[in-house]
Amino acid sequence: MSKIYVIHENEEWTVHLRRRLEELGLPFEEWHLDEGTVDLSSEPPEGIFYSRMSASSHTRDHRFAAELTGQVLAWLEAHGRTVFNGSRALELEVSKVKQYLELEKHGVRTPKTIAAVGKAQILKAAEAFNSKPFITKHNRAGKGLGVQLFQSVEALRHYVDSSAFEEPVDGITLIQEYIQSPESYITRCEFVGGKFIYAVRVDTSEGFQLCPADACQIGDLFCPVGEQIEEKPKFQIVDGFYEPILEKYEKVLAANNITVAGIEFIRNSDGEIYTYDINTNTNYNSDAEARAGKYGMLELAYFLGKQLDKKTPVSVS
Template structure:
Protein backbone atom coordinates (compact mmCIF):
# COMPACT_ATOMS: atom_id res chain seq x y z
CA UNK A 1 0.00 0.00 0.00
CA UNK A 2 1.38 3.40 -1.00
CA UNK A 3 2.13 5.90 1.75
CA UNK A 4 0.39 9.27 1.87
CA UNK A 5 3.73 11.08 2.10
CA UNK A 6 7.36 10.58 1.13
CA UNK A 7 10.18 12.57 2.74
CA UNK A 8 13.40 12.89 0.75
CA UNK A 9 16.17 13.47 3.29
CA UNK A 10 19.94 13.38 3.56
CA UNK A 11 21.12 14.01 7.11
CA UNK A 12 20.72 10.93 9.36
CA UNK A 13 19.64 12.90 12.47
CA UNK A 14 18.09 16.23 11.49
CA UNK A 15 14.64 14.89 10.68
CA UNK A 16 13.98 12.64 13.64
CA UNK A 17 11.72 15.30 15.26
CA UNK A 18 9.69 15.55 12.03
CA UNK A 19 9.41 11.80 11.68
CA UNK A 20 8.31 11.56 15.33
CA UNK A 21 5.64 14.23 14.78
CA UNK A 22 4.33 12.39 11.70
CA UNK A 23 4.17 9.14 13.65
CA UNK A 24 2.30 10.81 16.53
CA UNK A 25 -0.29 12.01 14.05
CA UNK A 26 -0.62 8.59 12.42
CA UNK A 27 0.50 9.75 8.98
CA UNK A 28 1.81 6.92 6.80
CA UNK A 29 5.09 8.09 5.26
CA UNK A 30 8.13 6.72 3.49
CA UNK A 31 11.53 8.14 4.43
CA UNK A 32 13.72 8.14 1.32
CA UNK A 33 17.45 8.55 1.86
CA UNK A 34 19.00 10.62 -0.89
CA UNK A 35 22.52 9.24 -0.64
CA UNK A 36 21.92 5.79 -2.14
CA UNK A 37 18.92 6.58 -4.32
CA UNK A 38 18.44 6.06 -8.06
CA UNK A 39 15.51 6.53 -10.40
CA UNK A 40 14.31 5.49 -13.85
CA UNK A 41 13.39 8.57 -15.93
CA UNK A 42 10.97 6.42 -17.93
CA UNK A 43 9.04 5.44 -14.80
CA UNK A 44 5.55 6.89 -14.32
CA UNK A 45 5.32 5.96 -10.64
CA UNK A 46 5.86 8.20 -7.63
CA UNK A 47 6.59 7.10 -4.06
CA UNK A 48 3.64 9.05 -2.64
CA UNK A 49 1.09 11.62 -3.82
CA UNK A 50 2.78 14.25 -1.61
CA UNK A 51 6.58 14.51 -1.33
CA UNK A 52 8.52 16.76 1.06
CA UNK A 53 12.08 17.68 0.10
CA UNK A 54 14.53 18.06 3.00
CA UNK A 55 17.74 18.33 0.97
CA UNK A 56 20.48 20.19 2.82
CA UNK A 57 22.93 22.51 1.07
CA UNK A 58 25.55 21.45 3.61
CA UNK A 59 25.36 17.83 2.39
CA UNK A 60 28.54 18.37 0.37
CA UNK A 61 30.37 18.76 3.68
CA UNK A 62 29.36 15.25 4.69
CA UNK A 63 29.66 13.48 1.34
CA UNK A 64 31.91 14.40 -1.57
CA UNK A 65 29.47 12.51 -3.79
CA UNK A 66 26.57 14.64 -2.55
CA UNK A 67 23.13 14.56 -4.15
CA UNK A 68 22.30 18.29 -4.35
CA UNK A 69 22.06 18.45 -8.14
CA UNK A 70 20.74 14.91 -8.47
CA UNK A 71 17.86 15.90 -6.20
CA UNK A 72 16.78 18.66 -8.60
CA UNK A 73 16.35 16.11 -11.39
CA UNK A 74 14.60 13.64 -9.09
CA UNK A 75 12.13 16.18 -7.68
CA UNK A 76 11.35 17.54 -11.15
CA UNK A 77 10.71 13.97 -12.35
CA UNK A 78 8.29 13.23 -9.52
CA UNK A 79 6.45 16.52 -10.06
CA UNK A 80 6.11 15.78 -13.79
CA UNK A 81 4.58 12.43 -12.89
CA UNK A 82 1.85 14.11 -10.84
CA UNK A 83 3.20 14.28 -7.28
CA UNK A 84 2.70 17.40 -5.18
CA UNK A 85 6.28 18.23 -4.23
CA UNK A 86 6.78 20.54 -1.27
CA UNK A 87 9.96 22.60 -1.75
CA UNK A 88 10.40 21.11 -5.21
CA UNK A 89 13.05 21.47 -7.90
CA UNK A 90 12.43 25.17 -8.56
CA UNK A 91 12.80 25.98 -4.86
CA UNK A 92 15.93 23.83 -4.61
CA UNK A 93 17.42 25.72 -7.57
CA UNK A 94 17.11 29.00 -5.62
CA UNK A 95 18.38 27.36 -2.44
CA UNK A 96 21.53 26.27 -4.29
CA UNK A 97 22.47 29.79 -5.40
CA UNK A 98 23.17 32.74 -3.12
CA UNK A 99 23.59 34.83 -6.28
CA UNK A 100 20.06 34.00 -7.44
CA UNK A 101 18.73 34.64 -3.95
CA UNK A 102 20.19 38.14 -3.84
CA UNK A 103 18.91 38.91 -7.33
CA UNK A 104 15.41 37.80 -6.32
CA UNK A 105 15.50 39.84 -3.11
CA UNK A 106 16.67 43.03 -4.81
CA UNK A 107 14.12 42.48 -7.57
CA UNK A 108 11.43 42.73 -4.89
CA UNK A 109 12.88 46.05 -3.76
CA UNK A 110 14.68 44.98 -0.58
CA UNK A 111 18.23 45.80 0.47
CA UNK A 112 21.08 43.29 0.53
CA UNK A 113 24.76 43.70 1.43
CA UNK A 114 26.70 45.13 -1.52
CA UNK A 115 27.84 42.14 -3.55
CA UNK A 116 29.70 41.14 -6.71
CA UNK A 117 29.48 37.69 -8.32
CA UNK A 118 32.35 35.98 -10.16
CA UNK A 119 33.14 32.49 -11.42
CA UNK A 120 36.93 32.52 -11.00
CA UNK A 121 39.00 33.36 -7.90
CA UNK A 122 41.30 35.40 -10.14
CA UNK A 123 38.44 37.84 -10.71
CA UNK A 124 37.78 38.56 -7.02
CA UNK A 125 40.23 41.46 -6.75
CA UNK A 126 38.84 43.29 -9.76
CA UNK A 127 35.28 42.73 -8.56
CA UNK A 128 36.15 44.14 -5.13
CA UNK A 129 38.00 47.19 -6.42
CA UNK A 130 35.16 49.65 -5.81
CA UNK A 131 34.12 48.07 -2.50
CA UNK A 132 35.23 48.89 1.05
CA UNK A 133 37.06 46.43 3.27
CA UNK A 134 36.52 44.32 5.34
CA UNK A 135 34.88 42.05 2.79
CA UNK A 136 33.51 38.54 2.81
CA UNK A 137 34.16 36.00 0.08
CA UNK A 138 31.36 33.43 -0.01
CA UNK A 139 30.78 30.17 -1.82
CA UNK A 140 27.60 30.34 -3.86
CA UNK A 141 26.56 26.99 -2.35
CA UNK A 142 27.29 26.82 1.35
CA UNK A 143 25.72 25.47 4.49
CA UNK A 144 26.29 25.83 8.23
CA UNK A 145 28.59 28.78 7.52
CA UNK A 146 30.85 26.81 5.18
CA UNK A 147 32.75 28.66 2.49
CA UNK A 148 32.81 32.15 4.05
CA UNK A 149 36.08 33.98 4.73
CA UNK A 150 36.54 37.56 5.92
CA UNK A 151 39.34 39.66 4.42
CA UNK A 152 40.52 42.86 6.08
CA UNK A 153 42.44 44.37 3.16
CA UNK A 154 43.14 44.11 -0.54
CA UNK A 155 46.62 42.77 0.24
CA UNK A 156 45.11 39.99 2.37
CA UNK A 157 42.68 39.01 -0.38
CA UNK A 158 45.41 39.17 -3.03
CA UNK A 159 47.64 36.86 -0.98
CA UNK A 160 44.77 34.40 -0.58
CA UNK A 161 44.11 34.40 -4.32
CA UNK A 162 47.82 33.78 -5.04
CA UNK A 163 47.97 30.96 -2.51
CA UNK A 164 44.74 29.36 -3.69
CA UNK A 165 43.12 29.62 -0.24
CA UNK A 166 39.97 31.54 -1.14
CA UNK A 167 36.67 29.70 -0.60
CA UNK A 168 35.63 27.19 -3.22
CA UNK A 169 32.05 26.56 -4.28
CA UNK A 170 30.98 23.24 -5.73
CA UNK A 171 29.41 25.14 -8.65
CA UNK A 172 32.51 27.40 -9.06
CA UNK A 173 30.51 30.59 -8.40
CA UNK A 174 31.82 33.00 -5.75
CA UNK A 175 30.47 36.14 -4.14
CA UNK A 176 32.49 39.02 -2.75
CA UNK A 177 30.30 40.91 -0.29
CA UNK A 178 30.63 43.86 2.06
CA UNK A 179 30.86 43.03 5.74
CA UNK A 180 27.78 44.77 7.07
CA UNK A 181 27.96 45.17 10.86
CA UNK A 182 24.93 43.58 12.52
CA UNK A 183 23.21 45.84 15.04
CA UNK A 184 23.33 44.32 18.51
CA UNK A 185 25.59 41.52 17.28
CA UNK A 186 22.60 39.46 16.12
CA UNK A 187 21.05 38.26 12.91
CA UNK A 188 17.35 37.47 12.53
CA UNK A 189 16.01 34.28 11.00
CA UNK A 190 12.36 34.34 10.01
CA UNK A 191 10.77 30.97 9.39
CA UNK A 192 7.84 30.77 7.01
CA UNK A 193 5.26 28.10 6.31
CA UNK A 194 3.07 28.19 3.18
CA UNK A 195 4.47 31.66 2.49
CA UNK A 196 3.37 33.07 5.86
CA UNK A 197 5.24 34.03 9.02
CA UNK A 198 5.75 31.10 11.40
CA UNK A 199 8.21 32.48 13.97
CA UNK A 200 11.43 34.48 14.22
CA UNK A 201 14.56 34.14 16.31
CA UNK A 202 17.57 36.31 16.88
CA UNK A 203 20.85 34.43 16.71
CA UNK A 204 23.93 35.85 18.36
CA UNK A 205 26.94 36.34 16.11
CA UNK A 206 30.38 37.46 17.15
CA UNK A 207 31.16 38.62 13.63
CA UNK A 208 33.94 36.10 13.10
CA UNK A 209 31.96 32.84 12.97
CA UNK A 210 29.36 32.32 10.27
CA UNK A 211 28.04 28.94 11.43
CA UNK A 212 24.75 30.14 12.87
CA UNK A 213 22.67 27.00 12.33
CA UNK A 214 19.91 27.02 14.97
CA UNK A 215 18.94 23.35 14.73
CA UNK A 216 19.32 20.72 17.43
CA UNK A 217 21.81 18.70 15.39
CA UNK A 218 23.98 21.72 14.69
CA UNK A 219 24.07 22.65 18.36
CA UNK A 220 25.02 19.10 19.24
CA UNK A 221 28.06 19.06 16.95
CA UNK A 222 31.26 18.15 18.84
CA UNK A 223 33.26 21.19 19.89
CA UNK A 224 30.53 23.64 19.00
CA UNK A 225 29.95 26.49 21.45
CA UNK A 226 26.41 27.23 22.55
CA UNK A 227 24.68 29.90 20.47
CA UNK A 228 22.26 32.33 22.09
CA UNK A 229 18.87 32.26 20.39
CA UNK A 230 15.87 34.36 21.37
CA UNK A 231 12.33 34.38 20.03
CA UNK A 232 11.44 37.81 18.67
CA UNK A 233 8.61 39.57 16.88
CA UNK A 234 10.08 41.58 13.98
CA UNK A 235 8.56 44.83 12.76
CA UNK A 236 5.54 44.32 10.47
CA UNK A 237 7.40 45.57 7.39
CA UNK A 238 10.17 43.01 7.96
CA UNK A 239 7.64 40.19 8.40
CA UNK A 240 5.89 41.31 5.20
CA UNK A 241 9.22 41.34 3.34
CA UNK A 242 10.09 37.82 4.48
CA UNK A 243 6.67 36.57 3.41
CA UNK A 244 6.98 38.20 -0.02
CA UNK A 245 10.43 36.64 -0.48
CA UNK A 246 9.18 33.17 0.51
CA UNK A 247 6.18 33.52 -1.81
CA UNK A 248 8.36 34.69 -4.71
CA UNK A 249 10.57 31.62 -4.25
CA UNK A 250 7.51 29.36 -4.01
CA UNK A 251 8.93 28.01 -0.77
CA UNK A 252 6.51 25.79 1.15
CA UNK A 253 8.64 25.90 4.29
CA UNK A 254 11.90 27.70 4.92
CA UNK A 255 13.80 30.56 6.44
CA UNK A 256 14.82 34.07 5.39
CA UNK A 257 17.78 35.68 7.15
CA UNK A 258 18.58 39.34 7.61
CA UNK A 259 20.57 41.72 9.72
CA UNK A 260 19.97 45.32 10.69
CA UNK A 261 22.92 47.30 9.34
CA UNK A 262 24.35 49.13 12.35
CA UNK A 263 25.62 51.94 10.12
CA UNK A 264 22.21 53.18 9.02
CA UNK A 265 19.52 50.87 10.41
CA UNK A 266 18.71 49.31 7.04
CA UNK A 267 17.37 45.73 7.10
CA UNK A 268 19.62 43.76 4.75
CA UNK A 269 18.43 40.34 3.64
CA UNK A 270 21.21 37.93 2.72
CA UNK A 271 20.04 34.31 2.75
CA UNK A 272 17.10 32.11 1.81
CA UNK A 273 17.16 28.62 3.33
CA UNK A 274 14.62 26.08 2.16
CA UNK A 275 15.81 23.51 4.69
CA UNK A 276 14.14 24.36 7.99
CA UNK A 277 15.45 22.27 10.86
CA UNK A 278 13.61 24.63 13.21
CA UNK A 279 15.06 26.05 16.36
CA UNK A 280 16.66 23.85 19.01
CA UNK A 281 14.60 23.27 22.15
CA UNK A 282 11.49 24.85 20.61
CA UNK A 283 9.36 24.45 23.74
CA UNK A 284 11.92 26.48 25.70
CA UNK A 285 12.60 29.08 23.02
CA UNK A 286 9.15 29.44 21.43
CA UNK A 287 6.79 27.77 23.87
CA UNK A 288 5.45 25.49 21.10
CA UNK A 289 6.74 22.99 18.55
CA UNK A 290 6.81 24.21 14.92
CA UNK A 291 6.93 20.62 13.68
CA UNK A 292 3.26 20.33 14.62
CA UNK A 293 2.42 23.28 12.34
CA UNK A 294 4.44 21.72 9.53
CA UNK A 295 2.55 18.46 9.95
CA UNK A 296 -0.74 20.41 9.84
CA UNK A 297 0.35 21.84 6.49
CA UNK A 298 1.38 18.40 5.21
CA UNK A 299 -2.01 16.97 6.23
CA UNK A 300 -3.68 19.79 4.31
CA UNK A 301 -1.55 19.06 1.23
CA UNK A 302 -2.44 15.37 1.40
CA UNK A 303 -6.13 16.26 1.68
CA UNK A 304 -5.97 18.57 -1.33
CA UNK A 305 -4.17 15.92 -3.37
CA UNK A 306 -6.72 13.27 -2.44
CA UNK A 307 -9.58 15.59 -3.39
CA UNK A 308 -8.09 16.46 -6.76
Protein backbone atom coordinates in the same frame (compact mmCIF):
# COMPACT_ATOMS: atom_id res chain seq x y z
CA MET B 1 -2.36 4.34 0.37
CA SER B 2 -1.27 7.93 -0.12
CA LYS B 3 1.44 9.12 2.21
CA ILE B 4 3.91 11.92 2.84
CA TYR B 5 7.29 11.46 1.17
CA VAL B 6 10.18 13.33 2.77
CA ILE B 7 13.17 13.84 0.45
CA HIS B 8 16.50 14.52 2.17
CA GLU B 9 20.14 13.46 2.57
CA ASN B 10 20.81 14.01 6.28
CA GLU B 11 19.32 11.80 8.98
CA GLU B 12 20.39 14.14 11.79
CA TRP B 13 18.48 17.06 10.32
CA THR B 14 15.33 14.99 9.68
CA VAL B 15 14.89 13.20 13.00
CA HIS B 16 12.72 15.96 14.55
CA LEU B 17 10.30 16.02 11.62
CA ARG B 18 10.12 12.22 11.72
CA ARG B 19 9.16 12.34 15.40
CA ARG B 20 6.46 14.93 14.79
CA LEU B 21 4.95 12.95 11.90
CA GLU B 22 4.90 9.87 14.11
CA GLU B 23 3.39 11.89 16.96
CA LEU B 24 0.51 12.92 14.70
CA GLY B 25 0.09 9.40 13.35
CA LEU B 26 0.72 10.47 9.76
CA PRO B 27 1.79 7.93 7.13
CA PHE B 28 5.16 8.85 5.67
CA GLU B 29 8.22 7.49 3.91
CA GLU B 30 11.71 8.93 3.67
CA TRP B 31 13.69 9.09 0.43
CA HIS B 32 17.36 9.47 1.33
CA LEU B 33 18.82 10.68 -1.95
CA ASP B 34 22.56 10.60 -1.39
CA GLU B 35 22.48 8.14 -4.32
CA GLY B 36 19.85 6.25 -6.30
CA THR B 37 18.11 5.84 -9.65
CA VAL B 38 15.19 7.44 -11.47
CA ASP B 39 13.21 5.18 -13.79
CA LEU B 40 11.75 7.63 -16.29
CA SER B 41 9.38 4.97 -17.67
CA SER B 42 7.68 4.56 -14.30
CA GLU B 43 5.14 6.71 -12.48
CA PRO B 44 5.77 8.10 -8.99
CA PRO B 45 3.65 6.79 -6.12
CA GLU B 46 0.56 8.69 -5.03
CA GLY B 47 0.93 11.12 -2.17
CA ILE B 48 2.56 14.43 -1.40
CA PHE B 49 6.28 15.14 -1.51
CA TYR B 50 8.38 17.49 0.59
CA SER B 51 12.02 18.18 -0.24
CA ARG B 52 14.59 19.02 2.45
CA MET B 53 17.59 18.79 0.16
CA SER B 54 20.48 20.92 1.40
CA ALA B 55 23.01 23.10 -0.39
CA SER B 56 25.66 21.75 2.01
CA SER B 57 25.07 18.08 1.15
CA HIS B 58 28.52 17.83 -0.44
CA THR B 59 30.13 18.45 2.97
CA ARG B 60 28.68 15.12 4.13
CA ASP B 61 30.19 13.17 1.20
CA HIS B 62 26.89 13.38 -0.66
CA ARG B 63 28.43 15.23 -3.57
CA PHE B 64 25.65 14.66 -6.09
CA ALA B 65 22.63 14.47 -3.77
CA ALA B 66 21.32 17.87 -4.88
CA GLU B 67 21.79 17.00 -8.54
CA LEU B 68 19.96 13.69 -8.12
CA THR B 69 17.19 15.41 -6.21
CA GLY B 70 16.79 17.91 -9.02
CA GLN B 71 16.05 15.06 -11.44
CA VAL B 72 13.68 13.36 -9.00
CA LEU B 73 11.75 16.59 -8.46
CA ALA B 74 11.48 17.13 -12.22
CA TRP B 75 10.12 13.58 -12.56
CA LEU B 76 7.55 14.14 -9.81
CA GLU B 77 6.45 17.48 -11.24
CA ALA B 78 6.19 16.07 -14.77
CA HIS B 79 3.67 13.55 -13.43
CA GLY B 80 1.65 16.23 -11.67
CA ARG B 81 2.50 15.19 -8.13
CA THR B 82 2.12 17.70 -5.31
CA VAL B 83 5.64 18.79 -4.37
CA PHE B 84 6.51 21.24 -1.61
CA ASN B 85 9.86 23.00 -2.01
CA GLY B 86 10.23 21.60 -5.49
CA SER B 87 12.54 22.38 -8.40
CA ARG B 88 12.50 26.16 -8.05
CA ALA B 89 13.16 26.00 -4.32
CA LEU B 90 16.15 23.73 -4.91
CA GLU B 91 17.41 26.06 -7.65
CA LEU B 92 17.51 28.91 -5.13
CA GLU B 93 18.83 26.72 -2.32
CA VAL B 94 22.04 26.02 -4.23
CA SER B 95 22.62 29.55 -5.57
CA LYS B 96 22.86 32.68 -3.48
CA VAL B 97 23.23 34.67 -6.71
CA LYS B 98 19.74 33.60 -7.74
CA GLN B 99 18.44 34.27 -4.23
CA TYR B 100 19.69 37.86 -4.31
CA LEU B 101 18.31 38.50 -7.77
CA GLU B 102 14.91 37.22 -6.70
CA LEU B 103 14.90 39.23 -3.48
CA GLU B 104 15.84 42.43 -5.28
CA LYS B 105 13.13 41.79 -7.86
CA HIS B 106 10.58 41.97 -5.05
CA GLY B 107 12.02 45.11 -3.49
CA VAL B 108 14.07 43.41 -0.78
CA ARG B 109 17.45 45.06 -0.21
CA THR B 110 20.50 42.77 -0.29
CA PRO B 111 24.17 43.61 0.38
CA LYS B 112 26.31 44.65 -2.58
CA THR B 113 27.64 41.37 -3.97
CA ILE B 114 30.01 40.36 -6.78
CA ALA B 115 30.27 36.75 -7.97
CA ALA B 116 33.71 35.63 -9.13
CA VAL B 117 35.36 32.50 -10.51
CA GLY B 118 39.13 32.26 -10.24
CA LYS B 119 41.50 33.67 -7.63
CA ALA B 120 42.57 36.64 -9.78
CA GLN B 121 38.93 37.57 -10.34
CA ILE B 122 38.14 37.26 -6.63
CA LEU B 123 40.89 39.78 -5.86
CA LYS B 124 39.78 42.07 -8.65
CA ALA B 125 36.19 42.00 -7.38
CA ALA B 126 37.32 42.92 -3.86
CA GLU B 127 38.88 46.13 -5.18
CA ALA B 128 35.36 47.43 -5.91
CA PHE B 129 34.68 47.79 -2.18
CA ASN B 130 37.05 50.78 -1.89
CA SER B 131 39.03 49.59 1.14
CA LYS B 132 35.88 48.98 3.17
CA PRO B 133 35.50 45.67 5.06
CA PHE B 134 33.95 42.86 3.04
CA ILE B 135 33.22 39.17 3.40
CA THR B 136 33.60 36.17 1.13
CA LYS B 137 31.16 33.29 0.99
CA HIS B 138 30.33 30.36 -1.23
CA ASN B 139 27.54 30.71 -3.78
CA ARG B 140 26.41 27.18 -2.95
CA ALA B 141 26.87 27.05 0.76
CA GLY B 142 24.75 26.25 3.79
CA LYS B 143 26.09 26.30 7.37
CA GLY B 144 28.03 29.48 6.63
CA LEU B 145 30.49 27.74 4.33
CA GLY B 146 33.40 29.90 3.19
CA VAL B 147 32.33 32.95 5.17
CA GLN B 148 35.38 35.07 6.02
CA LEU B 149 35.69 38.73 7.01
CA PHE B 150 38.45 40.85 5.44
CA GLN B 151 39.58 44.39 6.11
CA SER B 152 41.67 44.74 2.92
CA VAL B 153 42.40 43.25 -0.47
CA GLU B 154 45.89 42.37 0.74
CA ALA B 155 44.45 40.27 3.57
CA LEU B 156 42.24 38.52 1.03
CA ARG B 157 45.29 37.89 -1.18
CA HIS B 158 47.07 36.08 1.67
CA TYR B 159 43.97 33.95 2.17
CA VAL B 160 43.35 32.93 -1.46
CA ASP B 161 47.03 32.09 -1.92
CA SER B 162 47.11 29.91 1.21
CA SER B 163 46.16 26.30 1.85
CA ALA B 164 43.27 27.58 4.00
CA PHE B 165 41.37 28.83 0.92
CA GLU B 166 38.13 26.88 0.45
CA GLU B 167 37.24 26.30 -3.20
CA PRO B 168 33.43 26.46 -3.57
CA VAL B 169 31.85 23.29 -4.89
CA ASP B 170 30.40 25.20 -7.87
CA GLY B 171 33.54 27.33 -8.27
CA ILE B 172 31.72 30.60 -7.52
CA THR B 173 32.95 32.80 -4.67
CA LEU B 174 30.88 35.78 -3.58
CA ILE B 175 32.51 38.99 -2.40
CA GLN B 176 30.01 40.96 -0.38
CA GLU B 177 29.91 44.21 1.54
CA TYR B 178 30.15 43.71 5.28
CA ILE B 179 27.04 44.98 7.05
CA GLN B 180 28.09 45.76 10.60
CA SER B 181 25.30 45.67 13.13
CA PRO B 182 25.55 47.81 16.26
CA GLU B 183 24.61 44.62 18.11
CA SER B 184 26.14 41.23 17.37
CA TYR B 185 23.12 39.36 16.09
CA ILE B 186 21.17 38.51 12.97
CA THR B 187 17.47 37.69 12.65
CA ARG B 188 16.11 34.56 11.02
CA CYS B 189 12.44 34.54 10.00
CA GLU B 190 10.80 31.12 9.74
CA PHE B 191 7.96 30.29 7.35
CA VAL B 192 5.76 27.20 7.06
CA GLY B 193 3.09 26.92 4.39
CA GLY B 194 4.51 30.14 2.98
CA LYS B 195 3.41 32.03 6.11
CA PHE B 196 5.52 33.55 8.88
CA ILE B 197 5.56 31.54 12.15
CA TYR B 198 8.30 33.17 14.23
CA ALA B 199 11.61 35.03 14.21
CA VAL B 200 14.74 33.91 16.04
CA ARG B 201 17.58 36.20 17.06
CA VAL B 202 20.98 34.57 16.55
CA ASP B 203 24.03 35.76 18.46
CA THR B 204 26.93 36.22 16.01
CA SER B 205 29.59 37.25 18.51
CA GLU B 206 31.38 33.91 18.07
CA GLY B 207 31.44 34.00 14.28
CA PHE B 208 29.37 33.61 11.13
CA GLN B 209 28.85 29.85 10.88
CA LEU B 210 25.61 29.60 12.79
CA CYS B 211 23.30 26.73 11.94
CA PRO B 212 20.35 26.32 14.34
CA ALA B 213 20.11 22.55 13.90
CA ASP B 214 20.59 20.58 17.10
CA ALA B 215 22.96 18.23 15.28
CA CYS B 216 25.30 21.14 14.67
CA GLN B 217 25.59 21.62 18.41
CA ILE B 218 27.03 18.17 19.01
CA GLY B 219 29.99 17.86 16.73
CA ASP B 220 29.65 19.50 13.32
CA LEU B 221 33.02 21.19 12.90
CA PHE B 222 31.64 23.48 10.21
CA CYS B 223 28.98 24.80 12.56
CA PRO B 224 30.58 25.50 15.96
CA VAL B 225 27.61 26.70 17.96
CA GLY B 226 28.70 24.68 20.98
CA GLU B 227 26.81 23.99 24.18
CA GLN B 228 25.12 26.90 25.87
CA ILE B 229 26.86 27.60 29.15
CA GLU B 230 26.58 31.39 29.14
CA GLU B 231 23.59 33.17 30.62
CA LYS B 232 22.49 34.56 27.26
CA PRO B 233 21.49 31.79 24.83
CA LYS B 234 22.74 31.93 21.26
CA PHE B 235 19.26 31.38 19.79
CA GLN B 236 16.25 33.32 21.10
CA ILE B 237 12.77 33.39 19.59
CA VAL B 238 11.52 36.99 19.52
CA ASP B 239 8.14 37.44 21.15
CA GLY B 240 5.61 39.39 19.07
CA PHE B 241 8.04 40.02 16.20
CA TYR B 242 6.74 42.03 13.26
CA GLU B 243 8.41 43.96 10.46
CA PRO B 244 6.78 45.17 7.20
CA ILE B 245 9.44 43.23 5.28
CA LEU B 246 7.68 40.01 6.26
CA GLU B 247 5.02 40.76 3.66
CA LYS B 248 7.70 41.04 0.96
CA TYR B 249 9.28 37.80 2.13
CA GLU B 250 5.97 35.98 1.78
CA LYS B 251 5.58 37.35 -1.75
CA VAL B 252 9.08 36.11 -2.65
CA LEU B 253 8.23 32.64 -1.35
CA ALA B 254 4.88 32.53 -3.16
CA ALA B 255 6.42 33.66 -6.46
CA ASN B 256 8.96 30.83 -6.27
CA ASN B 257 6.73 28.03 -4.96
CA ILE B 258 8.67 27.85 -1.69
CA THR B 259 6.57 26.49 1.16
CA VAL B 260 9.11 26.15 3.97
CA ALA B 261 12.04 28.52 4.49
CA GLY B 262 14.18 30.48 6.89
CA ILE B 263 15.13 33.97 5.66
CA GLU B 264 17.96 35.82 7.39
CA PHE B 265 18.59 39.54 7.69
CA ILE B 266 20.86 41.97 9.52
CA ARG B 267 20.42 45.64 10.45
CA ASN B 268 23.12 48.26 9.92
CA SER B 269 23.86 51.12 12.33
CA ASP B 270 20.98 53.14 10.82
CA GLY B 271 18.51 50.31 11.47
CA GLU B 272 18.20 49.45 7.75
CA ILE B 273 17.51 45.80 6.94
CA TYR B 274 19.74 43.85 4.56
CA THR B 275 18.59 40.34 3.61
CA TYR B 276 21.31 37.86 2.71
CA ASP B 277 20.00 34.28 2.81
CA ILE B 278 17.00 32.16 1.88
CA ASN B 279 17.37 28.71 3.41
CA THR B 280 14.82 26.28 1.96
CA ASN B 281 16.22 23.44 4.08
CA THR B 282 15.51 25.28 7.29
CA ASN B 283 16.26 23.82 10.72
CA TYR B 284 15.08 24.82 14.17
CA ASN B 285 16.79 25.04 17.54
CA SER B 286 14.97 22.89 20.11
CA ASP B 287 16.18 24.82 23.18
CA ALA B 288 14.94 28.13 21.80
CA GLU B 289 11.62 26.57 20.79
CA ALA B 290 11.12 24.97 24.21
CA ARG B 291 11.68 28.32 25.93
CA ALA B 292 9.17 30.04 23.62
CA GLY B 293 6.65 27.21 23.33
CA LYS B 294 6.75 27.36 19.53
CA TYR B 295 7.72 24.38 17.41
CA GLY B 296 8.61 24.66 13.72
CA MET B 297 8.66 20.95 12.94
CA LEU B 298 5.28 20.47 14.61
CA GLU B 299 3.85 23.29 12.49
CA LEU B 300 5.36 21.63 9.43
CA ALA B 301 3.94 18.21 10.34
CA TYR B 302 0.47 19.74 10.81
CA PHE B 303 0.79 21.48 7.45
CA LEU B 304 1.84 18.29 5.64
CA GLY B 305 -0.98 16.37 7.32
CA LYS B 306 -3.56 18.87 6.11
CA GLN B 307 -2.17 18.74 2.58
CA LEU B 308 -2.27 14.94 2.62
CA ASP B 309 -5.94 15.04 3.69
CA LYS B 310 -6.73 17.17 0.64
CA LYS B 311 -5.16 14.53 -1.63
CA THR B 312 -6.73 11.50 0.06
CA PRO B 313 -10.10 10.48 -1.42
CA VAL B 314 -12.94 9.97 1.05
CA SER B 315 -14.57 6.55 0.75
CA VAL B 316 -18.37 6.45 0.70
CA SER B 317 -20.02 3.28 1.98
